[in-house]
Amino acid sequence: MSSDFHIKPEIRILGIDDSALLNEKIMIVGTVFRGGDWIDGILRSDITRDGLDATEVIGTMIKNSRHYSQLRIVMLDGITYGGFNVVDIEELYRKTGLPVIVIMRSYPDLEKIRSALRRFSDGELRWDMIKKAGKIEKLVTKKNRTPIYIQKVGIGAKSAEKIVCLTSIRSNIPEPLRVAHLIATGIIFGESRGKA
């Protein structure tokens, strides 16, 4: 499950972010990047707010894309989308064959998440999905002093770090996620905003 591999500067990466919790259906946006430079395509789907369809919807979006055969990595902005719609990253990896790197700006407050999950009848199931996403590792790159935190499946630590470094050229967040965030907020609010 953990492997290091050669990384081309133009490696195709899909970064996925979600939009604000304004409706029952939450838009998710995928950006297909070559390395950190060049946008090759944009994907869009909808998931259910606080539902459990994120893994299925993201997997299908990827497999239906004309970029699928070229993609080598999926990057997620945390593992909960559209509220508490948890992505099962192992399942996503199995379904698509693509390694997944999860990026977090700060170490998640797991106790707070666990507590919030108590209001869900299937809260334990969601908590299990969060736990099995594996170890959360701190990553400080030479270029960026601000640390980020990552989880991964299907890819070794060295390769994951290389890909994060290669693509974090404008901030400490990889470009595929930074731009997915700009698009998701810009389309919904009329102008992009926030942490990107």
Added chain:
Amino acid sequence: MSSDFHIKPEIRILGIDDSALLNEKIMIVGTVFRGGDWIDGILRSDITRDGLDATEVIGTMIKNSRHYSQLRIVMLDGITYGGFNVVDIEELYRKTGLPVIVIMRSYPDLEKIRSALRRFSDGELRWDMIKKAGKIEKLVTKKNRTPIYIQKVGIGAKSAEKIVCLTSIRSNIPEPLRVAHLIATGIIFGESRGKA
């Protein structure tokens, strides 16, 4: 009205494209670029299909943006958006103070446009707006053999050419428009498509 000015490699450019004609309201997407490289922000508004509000909506979107004070150029993909909603580029320049460069992939079939405008009660008004957008010039850059056609207001021929060259790094279409097109089609159809 025509002036050449110094162009920094990171000049802030807004590229605007529209989405497909699926509804009465047509989404338009703006990408704020630094030169041809770096996406700074995303704007979104809606115009009326075959309406006459494109100039007003685009002008307001620009002036309300937090990027407004940094923007130096607006790039349009032709001058009709959302069907035959013609942008009055002189008015847009007056309203925003920003020079406008219109990019066209091929020389427009003006007779066909004029003929289509006959079904509008205000077809003559729209035709006048198209005519006053000025001379359509062919532009072949050293990097790109495929010619494009441009119109402009508020900027000299040399500066317009420099900006087109600076930003056309992935194809013969400037990045702000190429990416606006990817976003507009990707968000509406689920995956970006077409001429970008």
